[in-house]
Amino acid sequence: MGSVSHSPGDIVIQWQPPGLSLQISLDDQLAPCIDHVLPAGHEPPINVSPHFASSKLPLNGVRVAGQGHTTNKTAKAMVGGVLSSRLRYQHHVERQDGTTFTLAIVSCDNILGIEVTHTFVVFAGIPVLRSWSTLRNLSSAFMTIMQALSLSIGGLTSGTRSWSESYSVWTAHNTWFREAQWQESSLPDVGIDDVGLLELNDGHRATMARFSVSNQGSLSTETHLPMGAVARKDGLDTWLWQIEHNGSWRWEIGDWQDGLYVAAGGPTQADHAWEAVLRPGETFMSVPVALCRVADSLEEAFATLTDYRRCLLRPHVDYERLPIVFNDYMNCLMGDPTEEKIHALLEPVRGCGAEYFVIDAGWYADDSKWWDDVGAWEPSQKRFPSGFKALLDGIRAKGLIPGLWLEPEVVGTRSVVAKQLPNSAFFQQRGQRLEERGRYQLDFSQRVVCEHLDRVVDRLVRDFGVGYFKFDYNIDVMTGTDADVTRGVSTGAAHLAHHRAYLQWVKDLMSRHDGLVIENCSSGAQRMDYAMLSVHTLQSTSDQQNPLFYAAIAAACPTAVVPEQGASWAYPQRRWSDEINVVTMINSLLGRVHLSGRPDDLEPAQYELVRQAMQVYRDVIRKKLRTARPFWPLGIPRWHDEWIALGLASAEGTLLLAVWRRSGSTKCSLPLPQQYRNLRTVSLLYPAKFEAQIELEEGGLSIELPAVPCARLLQISPQLNQAAVYEEV
Template sequence: MSLDGPVITRTTCAGRPAWLLRSAGHAMLLSAADGGAVVLDHWGGDGGPLGGDSYLPHTPWNRPSQAHFLDGVPLAHSVHGDRSFKEPGLVVVREDGSSITRLSLREDHVEDDVLRLVFEDAASGLVVEHRFAVSVGHGIVVRDVQVENRGVLPLRVERVASAVLGLPPARYESWTLHGRWGDEYRLTRRDLPPGKVVLDSRRGFTSHEANPWFAVGRVGEHGPVWFGALAWSGNWSIVLETERNEALHVVAGVNPFDSAWHLEPGEDFRTPPLVCGYAEDGLDGAARLLHRYQRDRVLPARHRDTPPPVHYNTWLATSFDVEVGHQVELAARAAELGVELFVVDDGWFAARTDDHAGLGDWVVDPAKFPRGLGELVDEVHRLGMGFGIWLEPEMVNPDSDLHRAHPDWVLHLPDRETTLSRNQLVLNFAREDVREGVFTRLRALLAEHRIDFVKWDHNRPYTEVGWPQAPRERRREVWVRHVRGVYEVIGRLRAEFPDLMIETCAGGGGRADLGILGLADLAQVSDNTDPSDRLRIQHGFSRAYAPRAMVGWVADAPEPTTGRTSPLEFRFHVAMQGVLGISGDILSWSEDERARASALIAEYKRVRPTVQDGDQHWLVPPTADEPCAVQYVSRDRREVVVFVYQVRGVPGEGPRRIRLRGLVPERRYRRSGDGLVTTGAALMAAGVPSAFPPPVAPGHTEDWRSRIEVWQAVEVTG
């Protein structure tokens, strides 16, 4: 998108210095108030060039001065020590124990699409830089904060948020993602009450229970939505605070729980980014903005132009019982089906007959691979597939050579017994020797074998989070330094093996965020492969994350988590909403099942470019017993792919139709299969039927019905 005029403009607002930031249909107006406050005068639709000195009326709450507190004023940052009593975004403690900070604007810098506002606390020497990076074509502003100690005495940063966001008085509602293992990404709507709603993780990683994404809108309005997603894979916090005048105050960043950062003179600290934006067309529109931004700016650049492959994972077929002959048979069958990547999951390394031993050593088991792993790797490549392998590099079993040699490498406290979960402990990636040791072993594994893909797993939360070897003043930095250390190791591996693809997994869907997705190409969404559950899980996941990054698995029936049975086509159609994967005992599939699976994989490959890189529209979200439908439109709007599902039949409802979205009204579209031709306007106004034909086979029910419709633009000649 091109804009009339600059992306960032210096201006004035109510007589104050101000900055206008503009992107695709989106604008922010910031102004500097007395006492170092930054007012968020406007965040929302782009009103075009300034028609005065403010987007907002000059009301008292919009014109703070020394005579007014800042409560109820929409702010772009909040500091413990300013004239407000709302949630602070910055708390810094001096050596004398004082935590009062008083900032004043020192300078501003506009460089192309980036605004930097620099503040200083003259008494302590603290310098705070707020960065606003505008992604013009995506309707996105990326925010982060850097704090620097330019004084002569140390400072302790108890809290520094990535961003503070304020909205003017109104009644607001929020959407957030919550859940648990096997039931992740449950989209939750609530009216925001007076006071605070706190979303967070204290588990050391992103977590199954909540995700660092939010969206808010005004109650009763089915349109404007403000949203944010934090690029951080450790402890995080998002506070939604409704003030006494119903103004909304949002603080998002690293969780201050049990955390602090020591700043010696000359040292600095930068927060992870918060990606935030505004959409006129609700949650679906907000999701599309995030999807485009992730595809273009977040996911690793090496593979952005390469569709993620259809892959087969061995876990549900073999568990820990890995044996080279059986693996070769599975690989041959997978290649016959049209699979493009073969991934050996847990159980390939020495001492790994269950989850009690071997984790951390990453030595190929000579009993399972007498001629080495290369025998299987070469055969998989000969069959025309890439080769992938499962790793869990951040963890270690006590029963391992690594732990016996380096028991101090785990997160621990010397006077507290360590807690085992899944029979494993967490390696302390804050330590340089741990990072170097893990990197060296993984580099050797990848260099020795032609490994194209790594499934990077993470199967437990953190307890006894201690770093007793560190100086006392640095020990609470471990939560942040650990995550940065994980990022460092993955980044070094990607640099040394640039063609390597990585899937992030954490007991299924426990670690998906914009931080890890800057390093991993794909994300596992859940260990639960039940397709009826996955419809809801994938709907929630895709509110925040792109289908191109969303892994779906086709498993055997009955499904191993819930015991439900569903048709093969239904399982495939659900898994085809993002990146198609298969796991299960494909050697036991009948000839008919193999033929149908092969046809479904071929169909997926035909629609994959539109599914993975097009605009997604959830036409009808999943419910317990209603039809649901999701649509994808190619970027040029010439192809439309629609998935329609019915989990349970509801007789007597009468005919229903599902209206499509995002088409060119005057363009003509032809449906593959029956050749029906109609216009984009008709498909958006009248839609397509949600009903399915009656079951052909006697005794079949209306449950578990699904179909794909593909509409392609018709070239009009003459």
């Protein structure tokens, strides 16, 4: 194995790719630790603690079977393990590939014979650190890994006295119909207080205090987004992170010496029944975690993370065109499509300006009792007596690209496919297929599953000309198959293997079918993570059917997904007032449009409101989405806010601003970001002829709207725009 001799202070790694500065040094056990992560041009803080020299935390949060803790952090904590402090620095390597910069730090424990390579990636000009670790068994015996963190850093609050009062923690609830809802909590309210550190006896580095957020199961963002933030209350310092995994994960914060730490990663043995058994020479790579650091507000951190997320996207023609997608589900056919109903929709949909027509659930079933019978994915002859191919040909004849809803990861318990595929194709539990809500979960780590779904998708693309798939997923499986437990594969490891294999299957699918668009949907947005979004083209943001509730979701979703991927529903209804129909249209305009509702049933004036919204999107908005950065003049939206506002700052300096009034006062002041306060031209972009009193004022603008729930879309620019064009269309 070899060994390298170092002393504390011998090694200080100064890594400064464009946009970010990272310093790593060795602690008194010779373990590498991150000293600081800083946006370019900022100096490290001065230590103000009279008790601790620093808040160094070992970089590698690794645990193996039989290894416990060395500190008074309990075994429940993700930090403080014996092995973490024994993984001693060996060497490091820096690389550059175009605008991508990489630093790899190799550490080794000669007692157990394990090597850890910690990899950092930075995209030029973006102060976001992408991080993961790769473990290698150098010994001659089997080794069982219980935890492999992707990120571990102390000193988040260095340089700040009374930091538990100066900083707060942000978390995001993400439940069905109520996605991306952020909450701010004080550190003492989550059990972390720097006052207790003053009473520590000599030799203690921390209290037992910690706060964690985790997910278990196959719905990676059900309950919480895999994100968190620690922000200074005066808006001068923010740490924001995301875990890029489509399965189980956990992050935690806590005190460490005189400061706050964050640790994050994928599944662990303690939380998710995950273990990785490495044979001699075998490796394991943890899931990526991204950490953003800005000397600014949380709002700026979200904008910076938006820049970073764009670097992860799989190149696709869809991002050049950003077409309007009509889907026949939400407040429309609701899973009951027929040939007659679809034909009635085609001309109104085309007239609105849509470019895709997606047939949602039900196209494969003769009646509504299809939930536990899915899996064959053959079109219903009863619903489409003239033939499904003829229907899709008719969609193309209208100038629309046809798409289909598909739930590829499950097979209904009554499906013929459940009898055709072997037991090994499905998740198993104690020798039985795992059944969840009338479905069996397919295991994509099995080649027979990928081959089966390849045939399904290839047939639909080849024989029917499908150009768009909405991949849905509506069950939650807590852990993986136990079919290989006797061979040393834990259920958590099996789950992770399945999740990674599914992503690879989607990548292969899109490589094979150039231009195919695949939407990520899981009961709305219950897998809105950047493992899925780096592969899939766009993201459904919710299944919420009430447009006034949806406003809080649509306005908050840019915290979780870039605007050119985040698809929110616009579903106008004849029974709704013009103002409510405007609300539902504006819900979708500052992202990807998912048009639905009943355009075939609207009054002419209502239909014209829809058509005007789509023209504004095509002519003004979508060309700005790929470079736009979000901001929130009224703060990150909360579920019951009376007024909500979302802005997009385009690359050329023009602002788009959506404003919703749901209740309360009819007048609201909207401060603008400091760098945009010189913009002096504001116009009502949509609906151009509706009532709105708008005035520019010092630091922003004020708006007065009717005393009913309503919404308006504004454009703010340094020069006169052509809003009058939309008044005449």
